[in-house]
Amino acid sequence: MIQDSPFIIAGKTYKSRLILGTGKYKTFELMKQALITADPGMVTVAVRRVNLSDQSSQSFWKFLPEGLPILPNTAGCYTAEDAIRTARLAREALNTPLIKVEVIGDPKTLYPDVQATLEATKVLVKEGFVVLPYTSDDPIMAKRLEEAGAATIMPLAAPIGSGQGILNPLPVQFILEQAKVPVIVDAGVGTASDAAVAMELGVAGVLMNTAVAEARDPVAMALAMKLAVEAGRLSYLAGRMTKKYTASASSPAAGVISPVGR
């Protein structure tokens, strides 16, 4: 049986190459069941003001399975300054050096503002954060982020929450070829086959949220994603057959029973 190498980010090993977001679930209970079923390597969380008039969101933590590594994000930030401030607050609140740097440039497409992302990455790396930047599929930007000290590169496959799948595998492959840090496809996965396709490209992991949370049956989809990531990774390691332009029969030509009448 094929032995996979461990999934390591900044010196720490994570038990699964699937990373799940914790937003958009209809109920916290549903989120909990999905997370238990998917058994991800990490989960992402957002950082927000405590709602002083409605403290119900604080029970969120009761529904997170024990021992799950937490990756806070800077979602909601539109400037490097905001992202840096949010990262510092997240580190203080959660006592973790991990931060997913997400700086958005446009609320409609939720495309990352890569310049601001690079700026924030540089500052946060200097402050000792383990930075996992969410970025576009631009290989040059990926190179710059890695040079700046990012612990992973997380290119989008399609816009956040769009579920469009791996729209542009080629630049993701370019990024993979040059990166010395793990490449994790983040955003755009819509269904299990998308996750498998991403893993078959050879990426180290996949990060998704909406694909599970907004499935008709999130718990079933959580299992599907777990299996898809494993299947995709195995398929990549197994080495696929070469695509051929013409057909090549699978059954031997010799000894074919001749049709009646010939």
Next chain:
Amino acid sequence: MTTTRLYWLTWLAKSLIEPKKQALALYNFRMNIVLNGEPKTLEAAVTLQQLLDQLQIPTGRVACEVNLKIIKRAFYPGTLLQEGDTVEIIQAIGGG
């Protein structure tokens, strides 16, 4: 009423009312801060820890800023809030 008695009565009245006035001033103590983007009036000078206790916010997974400066958890009891302070109380919640 004689002048002396009037003076005596005035003195008595003042000595009774003055402490009440001071007590009333304390009773009417108001301090205005901005909390999570909204104005908030505090009825006493409080520390950050006391404010969190009043709001029933457990300090476990929160981060606090006073005037854009992150305050470490150990310093919550020692941080006295002042008039005009901008306080942010932040938590981690579900997100992608």
